[in-house]
Amino acid sequence: MASGLDTYQNALIGLLPIGDCWPKEPDSELGKLMGGIAEEFTRIDERAADLLDESHPSSANExxxxxxxxxxxxxxxxxxxxxxxxxxxxxxxxxxxxGGQSREFFIEVAAAMGYVITITEYKQLRYQYSYGDLFGGQDWAFTWQVNAKSVNRKKRLYGQ
Structure with missing residues (x-):
């Protein structure tokens, strides 16, 4: 399999015009010039791959x-x-x-801190709700409660 350098060199040679004054062999003087130009394209290609690695914090280095x-x-x-x-x-x-706002998000955040929680959601009082449901006035329409069941104080936030 050809390396990136060989691939670029062959591609550049393939773009040369047709004719005797444009030799297509990689070891010709013109082929060597295309090899030198191909080195820069290869370097740019590798740096673009590095940039993709840097686009997420888990693989960031530079x-x-x-x-x-x-x-x-x-x-x-x-x-x-x-x-x-x-x-x-x-x-x-x-x-x-x-950016999380779901129940699962808050449960996972609490778990990362060593807490086991449940979330109780309230709803606004409306006709035909089942008896025993948790509900109240309009102020309760978007109210929820965190119930902490236990804590593991030895577990650190970052999981070490």
Missing amino acids: LFKEWESQYGLPDACSGIDPSFQERLGALIQSYKMQ
Whole structure:
């Protein structure tokens, strides 16, 4: 299988005009020139692949500090001199916690902190509701309650 450099070199040679003054062999002087140009295309291609790796905090290397600053990390909860793995865990946790509003989201956040919770949802009083349902006035239409069942204080937020 041809390398990226060979692929670009062959593609550039293939784009040359037809004629005797345009030799198509990779080891000709013109072929070597196309090989030099192909090196730059290969380098750009590799950097584009690196950029894709940097687009998610779990695989970021060069942009790790920028990812941390976007999420306000390290913060006071990070402790004194956290290791790279602890910083990465905190960053991924912060990344995952963005924007959730479902019951499952809040249950998972509580679980990450060591709590086992349930959520009780209330509804506005309406005619024909079943007896025993939790309901109240209009203020209760979007009200919910978190019920904490137990806590595991030894488990840290970042899972270490």
